[in-house]
Amino acid sequence: MTIxxxxxxxxxxxxxxxxxxxxxxxxxxxxxxxxxxxxxHSLSGTMAISETALRDxxxxxxxxxxxxxxxxxxxxxxxxxxxxxxxxxxxxxxxELLQVHKVDVTFGCWTxxxxxxxxxxxxELNGLLFYPVQYEGEEQxxxxxxxxxxxxxxxxxxxxYLMSEDGGAARRIALLGTDYVYPRTTNRILRAFLNSxxxxxxxxxxxxxxxxxxDWQGIVSxxxxxxxxxKKTAIVSTINGDANVPFYRELGNQGxxxxxxxxxxxxxxxxxxxxxxxxxxxxxxxxxxxxxxVDSPVNTEFKAMWxxxxxxxxxxTNDPMEATYTGFKMWSQAVAKxxxxxxxxxxxxxxxxxxATPSGYEEQMFENHHLSKPVMIGEIMENGQFxxxxxxxxAIPAENWSPFIPENASRRKPT
Amino acid sequence: xxxxxxLLLVFALPVRAQGGFEAALPGLAGGFAQxxxxxxxxxxxxxxxxxxxxxxxxxxxxxKRADGGLLIVEGGAVRDALTGAAAEAGEVVRINxxxxxxxxxxxxxxxxxxxxxxxxxxxxxxxxRSRSPENVSLLEDAVGRETDPAIRDRMTxxxxxxxxxxxxDVAKRQGIVVLGGTASAEARGLLLEARAANPALAAEIDxxxxxxxxxxxLKRVAETAFQGLSLGSILLLAALGLAVxxxxxGVINMAHGEMVMLGAYTTVLVQELCRGVPWLAPLSLPISVxxxxxxxxxxxxxxxxxxxxxxxxxxxxxxxMTFGVGMILQQGVRLLFGAxxxxxxxxxxxxxxxxxxxxxxxxxxxxxxxxxxLVVLGLTVAAIRFSRFGLEMRAxxxxxxxxxxxxxxxxxxxxxxxxFGSGIAGMAGVALSQIDNVSPNLGTGYIIDSFMVVVFxxxxxxxxxxxxxxxxxxxxxxxxxxxxxxxxxxxxxxxxMLFIQRRPKGLFALKGRAAEQ
Numbered sequence: 001m002t003i004x005x006x007x008x009x010x011x012x013x014x015x016x017x018x019x020x021x022x023x024x025x026x027x028x029x030x031x032x033x034x035x036x037x038x039x040x041h042s043l044s045g046t047m048a049i050s051e052t053a054l055r056d057x058x059x060x061x062x063x064x065x066x067x068x069x070x071x072x073x074x075x076x077x078x079x080x081x082x083x084x085x086x087x088x089x090x091x092x093x094x095x096e097l098l099q100v101h102k103v104d105v106t107f108g109c110w111t112x113x114x115x116x117x118x119x120x121x122x123x124e125l126n127g128l129l130f131y132p133v134q135y136e137g138e139e140q141x142x143x144x145x146x147x148x149x150x151x152x153x154x155x156x157x158x159x160x161y162l163m164s165e166d167g168g169a170a171r172r173i174a175l176l177g178t179d180y181v182y183p184r185t186t187n188r189i190l191r192a193f194l195n196s197x198x199x200x201x202x203x204x205x206x207x208x209x210x211x212x213x214x215d216w217q218g219i220v221s222x223x224x225x226x227x228x229x230x231k232k233t234a235i236v237s238t239i240n241g242d243a244n245v246p247f248y249r250e251l252g253n254q255g256x257x258x259x260x261x262x263x264x265x266x267x268x269x270x271x272x273x274x275x276x277x278x279x280x281x282x283x284x285x286x287x288x289x290x291x292x293x294v295d296s297p298v299n300t301e302f303k304a305m306w307x308x309x310x311x312x313x314x315x316x317t318n319d320p321m322e323a324t325y326t327g328f329k330m331w332s333q334a335v336a337k338x339x340x341x342x343x344x345x346x347x348x349x350x351x352x353x354x355x356a357t358p359s360g361y362e363e364q365m366f367e368n369h370h371l372s373k374p375v376m377i378g379e380i381m382e383n384g385q386f387x388x389x390x391x392x393x394x395a396i397p398a399e400n401w402s403p404f405i406p407e408n409a410s411r412r413k414p415t
Numbered sequence: 416x417x418x419x420x421x422l423l424l425v426f427a428l429p430v431r432a433q434g435g436f437e438a439a440l441p442g443l444a445g446g447f448a449q450x451x452x453x454x455x456x457x458x459x460x461x462x463x464x465x466x467x468x469x470x471x472x473x474x475x476x477x478x479k480r481a482d483g484g485l486l487i488v489e490g491g492a493v494r495d496a497l498t499g500a501a502a503e504a505g506e507v508v509r510i511n512x513x514x515x516x517x518x519x520x521x522x523x524x525x526x527x528x529x530x531x532x533x534x535x536x537x538x539x540x541x542x543x544r545s546r547s548p549e550n551v552s553l554l555e556d557a558v559g560r561e562t563d564p565a566i567r568d569r570m571t572x573x574x575x576x577x578x579x580x581x582x583x584d585v586a587k588r589q590g591i592v593v594l595g596g597t598a599s600a601e602a603r604g605l606l607l608e609a610r611a612a613n614p615a616l617a618a619e620i621d622x623x624x625x626x627x628x629x630x631x632x633l634k635r636v637a638e639t640a641f642q643g644l645s646l647g648s649i650l651l652l653a654a655l656g657l658a659v660x661x662x663x664x665g666v667i668n669m670a671h672g673e674m675v676m677l678g679a680y681t682t683v684l685v686q687e688l689c690r691g692v693p694w695l696a697p698l699s700l701p702i703s704v705x706x707x708x709x710x711x712x713x714x715x716x717x718x719x720x721x722x723x724x725x726x727x728x729x730x731x732x733x734x735x736m737t738f739g740v741g742m743i744l745q746q747g748v749r750l751l752f753g754a755x756x757x758x759x760x761x762x763x764x765x766x767x768x769x770x771x772x773x774x775x776x777x778x779x780x781x782x783x784x785x786x787x788x789l790v791v792l793g794l795t796v797a798a799i800r801f802s803r804f805g806l807e808m809r810a811x812x813x814x815x816x817x818x819x820x821x822x823x824x825x826x827x828x829x830x831x832x833x834x835f836g837s838g839i840a841g842m843a844g845v846a847l848s849q850i851d852n853v854s855p856n857l858g859t860g861y862i863i864d865s866f867m868v869v870v871f872x873x874x875x876x877x878x879x880x881x882x883x884x885x886x887x888x889x890x891x892x893x894x895x896x897x898x899x900x901x902x903x904x905x906x907x908x909x910x911x912m913l914f915i916q917r918r919p920k921g922l923f924a925l926k927g928r929a930a931e932q
Contacts, residue, residue, distance in 0.1 A: 044749060044754045045856060046854075048755060052754065165513075166511065167512070168512055207899060207900070208899060210900070210901060212856075214851040218642050218900075219900070221642070222896060225631075227600065228601060228607075229603075229604060230603075230604045230605070231604075231608070242854065245852055246850060246851060249761075250778070252766070253778040253779070253780060254768055254776070254778060255767065258512050258515070276758060277760065283512050379511055381475065382475065387509045389509075
């Protein structure tokens with residue numbers, strides 16, 4: 001601890017200075033100045049393919065809020081930083097947003113490793129983060145609202161679909177993922193789920209690759225061999241970022257058709273498909289809680305708002321964008337209800353908030369900081385859009401502590 | 416259950432052959448299960464009128480009217496599927512994988528005797544997968560008529576698969592023998608599936624599976640070797656330019672990866688320029704090769720003349736400076752082209768799989784890249800061995816001052832050598848654009864690997880670079896199935912570290928006085 005003395009001294013000084021400045025500055029800026037919204041998404045590096053659109057979504061929502069006269073009568077101002085797909089840099093940028101820019105709320109992160117990196121910062125400084133991406137669960141922080149899906153709202157229904165008659169009645173599953181916390185935890189849950197459905201470990205293949213992996217030939221030919229055991233085989237992909245492009249290219253080149261070995265992806269949406277020729281992928285699946293092709297009045301409005309903002313008819317909408325939209329709407333409603341942007345007041349006001357979302361369902365924020373969401377399975381079409389082939393009839397509450405992980409028994413409330 | 420339904424359908428066939436076609440059509444616009452059933456019925460009826468309708472369904476060109484009538488979109492015009500009369504557009508009919516599977520089987524039946532060989536192959540493939548006993552007589556007939564041996568082989572396999580599904584044991588045994596003679600993982604899967612349903616035939620099936628396994632073993636070795644060569648060829652391409660700039664000139668060029676990246680972006684640019692000209696578009700990739708060479712060589716000259724030449728003999732400063740140049744190039748490309756990845760279209764001759772004798776499957780793009788890397792290696796060796804420039808380059812490397820007294824302009828040679836190395840990196844970028852994402856970060860993934868190959872192979876030796884790259888590629892791919900992708904890479908790195916401890920100069924150490932300096 002002695003080593004850290006200079007740092008703590010400095011921290012003490014800073015805290016002291018802050019405390020002195022507080023009475024003079026804080027009320028003034030908190031009541032009359034603009035409301036500051038932090039945007040913490042990678043604009044470069046391997047995750048830029050996915051995250052850039054989320055920055056644009058937040059900026060669009062900010063513009064929309066200002067057009068409607070701001071929030072609490074105050075102007076809304078976005079502060080954009082670029083953590084560059086670099087996980088430790090996420091924490092630094094989060095600190096910058098909270099301490100230097102003094103943002104009232106932050107929308108950000110895609111990969112779980114980046115969320116894990118910023119979590120201690122938000123908890124230490126009592127910030128507020130809206131995380132818009134489906135993830136592995138096993139987390140709940142009073143400083144984070146999770147507007148993407150938990151495993152029971154995406155991964156498990158998707159695998160159930162693959163095992164159903166319509167999905168091809170798969171009895172052998174290849175779990176392929178990028179090597180970090182989200183795929184590993186999701187696959188751990190899925191393995192326990194598959195075991196509970198009578199699929200033994202011999203019928204499960206699990207492989208991980210680094211971010212940005214491009215040489216898929218070995219893995220794809222191993223999947224082919226794995227499929228030659230006389231049982232219908234399917235791929236469950238938790239591959240993240242641009243590694244998906246060479247992966248699907250290799251599937252196409254090795255002649256793996258969706259009719260023979262379907263694959264369902266949890267991180268591939270309209271935005272990722274926009275960069276590739278989707279013809280060889282027709283019939284492969286993705287599980288989300290929203291697709292651009294969903295036919296609902298709110299979605300029509302959302303898409304119109306997006307194309308008007310981005311001024312490019314080619315740009316698509318996708319699930320994490322919808323979750324960002326929903327999160328922003330919910331946060332604005334909570335701020336209006338609380339009458340302040342103070343983190344603690346907004347947190348309490350968030351519980352029970354409801355928003356009619358572009359998915360066509362009304363979603364509600366529960367006290368576990370997670371949304372209820374509908375689940376949809378879409379098949380990739382030639383134009384890079386999805387055709388919904390299956391969906392739940394209502395929005396399902398999230399189980400962020402999965403019942404398929406034994407250690408969670410003590411965490412889960414008895415129901 | 417569905418087998419019984421199918422059998423009933425077979426018996427009902429002659430009766431309903433006429434009216435069945437119209438009766439089956441409305442099902443195509445129903446739910447997925449209904450669609451699949453309707454497709455199967457149309458396939459069973461065998462009416463050729465079904466072909467354009469099913470094709471429209473498969474290609475997403477089918478629509479339905481509010482009253483359930485079917486419409487087909489052709490060339491922008493909407494027509495009634497039955498009468499051909501012009502009609503108003505309706506709601507698009509969508510399909511799922513189950514329907515797609517049924518379509519493949521139906522096309523198989525309808526197109527098995529098509530005059531187009533490609534359709535016959537697809538039909539045989541479709542029937543292999545849908546494998547139903549009612550196709551046996553159809554396939555027997557088709558095999559008898561087929562003149563193309565490759566297509567006949569496919570049909571024979573489809574026949575065997577259909578026989579395996581037949582009720583009679585004699586037919587099943589025939590099927591087992593044929594399937595056991597292949598080296599196909601799919602045939603193996605079919606046999607294992609049949610084994611569970613036919614305990615009486617277990618011994619025959621086991622023997623057939625064992626025979627396939629022996630062949631698959633060979634195939635696996637061959638495919639692993641190919642994948643290793645492919646990875647090796649990529650390492651070779653990435654390292655070859657570095658073998659010249661680092662190996663021959665001794666410049667630690669951390670911006671080497673960015674030269675590769677610039678080559679890939681040149682490919683994107685050339686492709687976009689060629690897009691407007693129809694006859695030029697398919698040639699954009701071959702045109703990119705010299706274009707990428709020239710662009711990166713020019714950047715190389717600028718870099719060498721502008722910066723590096725002032726730092727000769729100061730490796731640490733060179734390293735830091737080129738690292739900075741690399742970052743500037745990355746950011747510059749990001750500003751010019753955007754942070755998002757750029758798409759490079761693969762020409763059709765670089766897509767799909769090539770089937771070699773013995774059932775060995777190699778992907779075309781990898782095969783072309785292996786050939787390309789060997790050609791680039793050959794050209795590099797030829798340029799250094801046989802050209803005037805190569806002679807001067809070797810002279811300058813061996814003894815700069817004597818070379819200068821012989822009238823060689825050493826500064827110019829330095830610039831040319833660096834340009835040459837950078838140009839090779841640019842050509843590597845063209846190849847990498849076909850298998851990796853074209854992004855500003857493209858190069859960073861290859862710089863470490865390139866240094867690894869050059870050091871492992873022996874600094875200054877092109878033969879060492881080639882052997883080193885191919886060895887690392889094959890070893891990596893051999894380890895992958897056991898260790899997984901991440902661990903295999905770590906194992907290779909540890910192996911190289913141990914190897915360098917034993918042989919600090921790499922595989923092919925240069926000998927002689929020049930090497931001692």
